[in-house]
Amino acid sequence: MTGLMRSLSAHVETWRPYTSCYVGLVGLAGAALAADSTSGSRLFAAWAIPTLGWLAGLYGGDYFDRELDAIAKPQRPIPSGRLRASTALAAMIGLIAAGAAWTLLLNWHAVALVGLATVVGVSYNAFFKARGLSGNLVRGSLTSFAFLFGVLLAGGHIGPELIAVSAVFCFHDSASNLVGTLRDMDGDKEGGYLTLPVRKGVRTTVRVITGLAAVWTVLAATAPLFLHRPVNVGWVMLLIAAVGAFWTVVVLLLRAGVPSRRYALRMHEVICLERVVLAGALIAWGAGVPPAAATVLPALLVTWTAQRTLRFRHEFGLHGQAADAGPSVVPMNLREYS
Numbered sequence: 001m002t003g004l005m006r007s008l009s010a011h012v013e014t015w016r017p018y019t020s021c022y023v024g025l026v027g028l029a030g031a032a033l034a035a036d037s038t039s040g041s042r043l044f045a046a047w048a049i050p051t052l053g054w055l056a057g058l059y060g061g062d063y064f065d066r067e068l069d070a071i072a073k074p075q076r077p078i079p080s081g082r083l084r085a086s087t088a089l090a091a092m093i094g095l096i097a098a099g100a101a102w103t104l105l106l107n108w109h110a111v112a113l114v115g116l117a118t119v120v121g122v123s124y125n126a127f128f129k130a131r132g133l134s135g136n137l138v139r140g141s142l143t144s145f146a147f148l149f150g151v152l153l154a155g156g157h158i159g160p161e162l163i164a165v166s167a168v169f170c171f172h173d174s175a176s177n178l179v180g181t182l183r184d185m186d187g188d189k190e191g192g193y194l195t196l197p198v199r200k201g202v203r204t205t206v207r208v209i210t211g212l213a214a215v216w217t218v219l220a221a222t223a224p225l226f227l228h229r230p231v232n233v234g235w236v237m238l239l240i241a242a243v244g245a246f247w248t249v250v251v252l253l254l255r256a257g258v259p260s261r262r263y264a265l266r267m268h269e270v271i272c273l274e275r276v277v278l279a280g281a282l283i284a285w286g287a288g289v290p291p292a293a294a295t296v297l298p299a300l301l302v303t304w305t306a307q308r309t310l311r312f313r314h315e316f317g318l319h320g321q322a323a324d325a326g327p328s329v330v331p332m333n334l335r336e337y338s
Contacts, residue, residue: 007083009082013076018307021298022303023054024046025296027046030150031043042154059088062078073315096114117142140174181196182202185198206250220278221239235285241281246278273304276296277296279296
C-alpha cells in the first residue's frame with residue numbers, strides 16, 4: 001500500500017462510516033419538524049454541518065484516547081502510526097472551524113449552538129468519557145444539539161416541545177454509548193477509565209441501559225401529544241421498527257450475563273442500524289415518507305456495508321484474537337469478559 005493510500009485508509013477508519021451517517025439525519029429531522037418548507041441548501045447544511053462536527057469529534061476522540069488505545073486497541077490509526085496525533089488534532093480544529101463558518105453564512109444565531117456543542121464535545125473526550133454515567137449523558141446530549149441545530153437552520157424556534165423531542169436522542173444515545181462501554185470494559189479498566197461497567201459492573205450497566213431505553217421510548221411515543229403535529233404512517237411504522245430493534249438488544253443483554261467483546265459489538269451494530277431508522281421516523285413525520293426513504297435507505301446501506309468491512313478490524317485488529325476468546329456469553333456472576 002502506498003503512503004497516500006495508507007494515510008487515506010487511516011482517515012476513513014477514523015471517520016467510522018458505520019456511525020457517521022446517523023447524526024446528519026438527526027439534523028435533517030430537526031429541520032423537517034421545525035418548518036413545513038425550507039431551501040434545499042439549508043436542508044443539505046442541516047445534514048452536512050452536524051456530520052462535520054461528528055467527524056471532528058471522532059478525530060478528537062482518537063486524539064484524546066491515543067494513550068488508552070495504545071494499550072487496548074493498538075491497531076487503530078494513531079497508535080499504529082498510520083495517523084499522526086497532530087494530524088488528528090488539526091483535522092478536529094479544521095472541521096469545527098469549517099462548520100462554524102458555514103453556519104455563520106446561513107444563520108448566525110446557530111453559531112452559539114455550534115460553540116456550545118464544541119465545548120461539550122471536547123469536554124466529553126478530554127474529561128467526562130472516563131467519568132461513568134455522566135460521560136454517557138454528556139455524549140448523548142451532543143446528538144440533541146444536532147437536532148436543535150437543524151431546527152435553527154430551518155428558521156424554527158427552539159421551544160419546550162422541540163427540546164423534549166431532542167431529549168429522545170439524548171437518552172437514546174446515552175444508552176447506545178453505554179452498550180459501547182460493555183465492549184470496551186477490559187481496555188477501559190486497564191487504561192484507568194472509570195466507565196459505568198468498570199465502576200459498577202455489567203448487571204448495573206444493563207439495568208441503566210434498560211432505564212434509559214424506557215425514557216426515550218416514552219418520550220418518542222408521546223411526542224405527538226406535545227408537538228401538536230399530525231402523525232403519518234411513516235412515522236408510526238419506522239418508530240415501531242426502531243423501538244422493537246432497540247428493545248430486542250435490551251432483552252438480549254439482560255439474558256446474556258456478561259457478554260464477550262464480540263457479542264457486545266454485535267449488539268451495538270444493531271443499534272447503529274436502528275438509530276438510523278429512529279432518525280428516519282422523525283424525518284418521515286416532518287417531511288413525509290419519500291424524503292425519509294431517500295435519506296434512510298442509503299444511510300442504512302452505508303452503515304451496514306461499513307460494519308461488514310471496517311468495524312471488526314477497527315475494534316479488534318485483523319485477527320481479533322481477543323474478541324474470539326471464549327464463548328459469546330458467560331454467566332453473570334463471572335467478573336471478567338471471556
